[in-house]
Amino acid sequence: MKELSLHILDIVKNSVKAGATLIGIDIIESVQADELTIVISDNGCGMSKDFLARVRDPFTTTRTTRKVGMGIPLYEAAALQCDGRFDITSEVNVGTTVTAVFGLSHIDRAPLGDMAETMTTLVSGSPEIDFCYTHQTDTNRFVFDTREIRKELGEVPLNLPDVILWIDAFIKEGLTTLALSRGETNK
């Protein structure tokens, strides 16, 4: 995929299908370590050891369940092709964590993409699920947590157009501030 945020969308959809009520998306951009790390964790139904062993193989996954498809194999390949690493841990009834590490300055690393759009897409599609997105650099950190927003909104659903617009602006502003703090103007 042309942007890493498309992989994030894909992997988070697996968490939604797994019945998660809380999904964490943690992005760590470290210029010092020259690494971009994306950790997606959920409290969904998890996978058995047997399924976990097969889930990275494009064949067993596409053959047995269409819903998983090529998502994980392509995400893993995206990490490995820029000298990265990839790992999945999972426990039944506890949840799943997918960790991908990319060489930050590697020429074959796809750009991160639009995280504000990614998060609003996810919140619009699953307003009942809580999302916690953190974005960290060597010096600063941005946090977007729907649990905090719910405290303010009370019973108001998160997928109302005004709320989505606010979320979009909030994340864009937060990420711009994050980029400025390290002397850059883009992601």
Added chain:
Amino acid sequence: MKVAELADKLHLECLTKEGDLNLEVTGCYIGDLLSWVMGRAMEGDAWITVMSNVNIIAVATLSNVSCIILAESVTPDPAVLEKADAQGINVLRSTLSSFEIAKQISEVAGL
């Protein structure tokens, strides 16, 4: 034109044993971004790529291409040919660039 004939005319090295060399080559697609190729390569295409991980076999299976042609003498990862044979996918290899291979396919197959 059949895969076997194409392999012969373009001096392609056939890396697999179990593929069906009688498949008809009806087109050609060049691409290395697998998610992109998945939605665009057509059934019967000869797919030219420099990617060499096992996911290319999965993409070939999904898109029903007639063969994969690895360009510029790319060496596939160890598991690739095993998977290809298990799935009956033709994997061929050329020393030429993607452009040169496509040009020759166009000439010899009249595409």
